[in-house]
Amino acid sequence: MIxxxxxxxxxxxxxxxxxxxLAIVGATGAMIGFExxxxxxxxxxxxxxxxxxxxxxxxxxxxxxxxxxPTLQPRSLSWDGDDRPVRVRLSAGRDRGIAVAVxxxxxxxxxxERGAExxxxxxxxxxxxxxxxxxxxLVGASTALLVLIIVSGLYLRWPGRxxxxxxxLQPNLRLRGRALLWNLHAVVGTWVLAAYLLAALTGLWWxxxxxxxxxxxxxxxxxxxxxxxxxxxxxxxxxxxxxxWSAFRSLAPEATRANLRVPGDKDATVEIxxxxxxxxxxxxxxxxxxxxxxxxxTERQLHRDQPTGRRFVAALFPLHSGSWFGAPGRxxxxxxxxxxxxFALSGLWLWWLRRRRAIQQMAGRRVLVNEAAARSAGxxx
Numbered sequence: 001m002i003x004x005x006x007x008x009x010x011x012x013x014x015x016x017x018x019x020x021x022l023a024i025v026g027a028t029g030a031m032i033g034f035e036x037x038x039x040x041x042x043x044x045x046x047x048x049x050x051x052x053x054x055x056x057x058x059x060x061x062x063x064x065x066x067x068x069x070p071t072l073q074p075r076s077l078s079w080d081g082d083d084r085p086v087r088v089r090l091s092a093g094r095d096r097g098i099a100v101a102v103x104x105x106x107x108x109x110x111x112x113e114r115g116a117e118x119x120x121x122x123x124x125x126x127x128x129x130x131x132x133x134x135x136x137x138l139v140g141a142s143t144a145l146l147v148l149i150i151v152s153g154l155y156l157r158w159p160g161r162x163x164x165x166x167x168x169l170q171p172n173l174r175l176r177g178r179a180l181l182w183n184l185h186a187v188v189g190t191w192v193l194a195a196y197l198l199a200a201l202t203g204l205w206w207x208x209x210x211x212x213x214x215x216x217x218x219x220x221x222x223x224x225x226x227x228x229x230x231x232x233x234x235x236x237x238x239x240x241x242x243x244x245w246s247a248f249r250s251l252a253p254e255a256t257r258a259n260l261r262v263p264g265d266k267d268a269t270v271e272i273x274x275x276x277x278x279x280x281x282x283x284x285x286x287x288x289x290x291x292x293x294x295x296x297x298t299e300r301q302l303h304r305d306q307p308t309g310r311r312f313v314a315a316l317f318p319l320h321s322g323s324w325f326g327a328p329g330r331x332x333x334x335x336x337x338x339x340x341x342x343f344a345l346s347g348l349w350l351w352w353l354r355r356r357r358a359i360q361q362m363a364g365r366r367v368l369v370n371e372a373a374a375r376s377a378g379x380x381x
Contacts (some may be wrong), residue, residue, distance in 0.1 A: 004156065011152040012351050018142035018149070019344035021129065025139060026340025028126040029199075033321050033334045035119050042115040046101070049083050053105040058245035058260070061086050062238060064107040065100035072097055074238050077260040085110050127206070140207030146200045150193060157186045178353045185346045188339065195322070195336035202320040215316075219309030239263050239292060244270035247295040248288055252276070259285075269298055279303070281318035284311075 031038070040046065056064075062074045065088035072090035075097065079086050086104050091097025101110040121130065129135030159167035171187045173180070204211045216222070241260060248258065258274040270292045273285040280303070289299040303311065318324035322333025 007152045007155050011149060011156060012347065014145040014149045014152070015344070015347040016351060018145040019347055021138055021142040022146055023341035023344040024129065025126055025142065026337040028122040029321075030334040030337040031122045032119060032126060033323075033330055033337070035123075038119065039113050039115060043113045046085055046110065046113065047083060048085055048103050048105060050105060055082070055104045056107055057242040059238075059240050059242040060107060061102050061104065062088055062241070062262070064102050064109060065090065066238070068100050068109055069098065074262045076262060077241070079104075079258045079260070081256055136207065140204065143200050143203045143207060146196060147204075150197050150200070153186070153189055154193065157190060178350065178357075181346060181353075182350055185343065185350065189343065192336040192339055195333055196340075199320055199333065199337075202316045205316050216313060219313050220307060221310050221313050239265065239267070241270050241292060243295040244272070244290040244292045247290050247297065248272045248274070251288060251290075251297055251300075252286075254278075263292060268292065280311075281315060281324050283314045283317050285314075 058077060061077065066072075066074055069090050072092050074088055075091050076089045077086060078089070078099075082104070085101040087099045087101050089097055089099050101113070102108070103110060124130045127136065127139065129138055131138070161167045168190050169187065172183050175183050205215055206212070239262070241262060245260065248255075248260075252258075252274055254276040255274040256276050256279075258272055261271045263270050268291060269289045272288045272290065274288065275282070275285060279286075284303040286303050287299075287301040288297055290297050303314070306314075315324055322329035322331075325332075
């Protein structure tokens with residue numbers, strides 16, 4: 001009973017402290033989990049079918065995009081299929097710069113996507129509460145508290161018949177009042193327990209360097225798994241990439257997505273990362289390096305040939321978002337995320353009801369004490 005009492009206080013204290021932040025993180029996580037679909041729905045003009053027209057060269061895409069910001073240098077090119085605009089990223093130095101969407105057939109510069117700013121804000125809230133490094137630390141601490149909430153909640157939830165599926169997953173709708181609310185809180189929490197634990201344990205990878213280094217070390221991955229910085233030494237004319245792009249389309253005809261890193265003046269090769277319908281998830285990139293003068297492939301690296309640990313670390317984001325399990329996983333993770341605000345509200349409500357009952361009991365005891373004192377005084381007189 002002492003252990004249960006302690007864990008109960010730990011559970012509700014962690015919930016009260018982290019509940020509001022987790023509600024924000026959950027609601028925004030559900031939004032950005034379907035960012036591509038939302039943007040596609042909001043921006044029908046971003047559909048760019050060929051209509052019998054040949055696509056412009058990769059150099060032409062870059063040249064059209066560069067006219068929007070002549071002082072910036074092209075850094076990369078993103079392609080999401082033949083019926084979507086290409087995006088050219090322009091920047092100065094090592095900042096992220098801007099991404100310019102170009103119609104691949106006409107060279108027309110497309111305007112900003114409707115809803116993009118709202119989704120960017122949702123992502124900033126999800127990662128940092130839109131409060132910079134301080135917000136990132138608050139999100140990280142709340143994510144760690146979520147693990148504590150899950151573990152303590154599982155102990156408190158443990159039924160008398162642990163082998164019974166209905167005892168775990170079936171709510172008791174015959175209950176009323178506070179008992180019913182607690183039962184729904186506990187049962188629905190069991191439904192989403194695995195999703196929350198997976199999201200928390202993977203989310204901590206982005207929150208704390210020590211945790212990330214531990215996971216990378218266990219996976220046998222040395223150093224951060226990030227792409228090399230895009231070139232910053234090209235101050236003159238942009239090197240041609242059209243021949244390399246044409247070679248890529250011939251060498252990987254089934255590709256559905258690709259990112260081309262614009263080479264620097266001294267780079268002999270063009271690096272293109274790509275995916276096709278067989279890719280395991282959205283972070284499973286294959287890589288081609290192509291000589292930009294001859295158009296011949298100098299190296300091909302397939303994601304499936306990478307060491308197991310490196311593939312595991314690359315899968316952390318798809319596991320976090322649920323996309324590792326395909327469309328059903330994304331939907332289930334989004335639903336679980338949307339329930340997070342309800343857990344925060346129900347938890348706070350249960351805490352308030354318990355607090356109110358404690359106050360009422362204290363008031364009742366005071367009345368009894370006063371009545372007993374009055375009776376004692378009357379008897380004495």
